[in-house]
Amino acid sequence: MNAMRYVKPFKATVLEKIAQLAECQDTVEKWLKVQNLWTNLVSVFSSKSIAQELPLESKKFKGIDKQWLKIMEKAFDTKNVIQCCTNDILRQSLPGLQEGLEVCQKKLENFLETKRSLFPRFYFISNADLLSILSMGSDPNAV
Numbered sequence: 001m002n003a004m005r006y007v008k009p010f011k012a013t014v015l016e017k018i019a020q021l022a023e024c025q026d027t028v029e030k031w032l033k034v035q036n037l038w039t040n041l042v043s044v045f046s047s048k049s050i051a052q053e054l055p056l057e058s059k060k061f062k063g064i065d066k067q068w069l070k071i072m073e074k075a076f077d078t079k080n081v082i083q084c085c086t087n088d089i090l091r092q093s094l095p096g097l098q099e100g101l102e103v104c105q106k107k108l109e110n111f112l113e114t115k116r117s118l119f120p121r122f123y124f125i126s127n128a129d130l131l132s133i134l135s136m137g138s139d140p141n142a143v
Contacts, residue, residue: 002018020082021082023086024081027094028081030094031085031094034097034101037102037105038065038068041061041101041108045058045061050131053111056107057107057108061104064101067093067097071093
């Protein structure tokens, strides 16, 4: 619409909507990054064995998880993507959540690397498989 020659009477409104939609796009992109990180880590940190091995990161993840669930509840209640994405609380909390989840992920990767250095055959399996093996460590038949 902005490129059309008949936009002059509505130019201010169109530019306002373009800025608003660009802001929504940025927020949704951050939101998807956080969601992806959270989805990858929620099953790991809900496991008791990993929580015992990484207590500080587990506690940090629980705090992030509470914030994430509050954000998702508010988003569900809002129903309008533009209103939801222009919320200052959401825009300010997403970068912090992303940073916290990245720290938890790095600590988890360091933990897995130490396990791999103790038993080199672990280098040939994925992180998810290694986590499942470590969580079943007390049951040799399951491993």
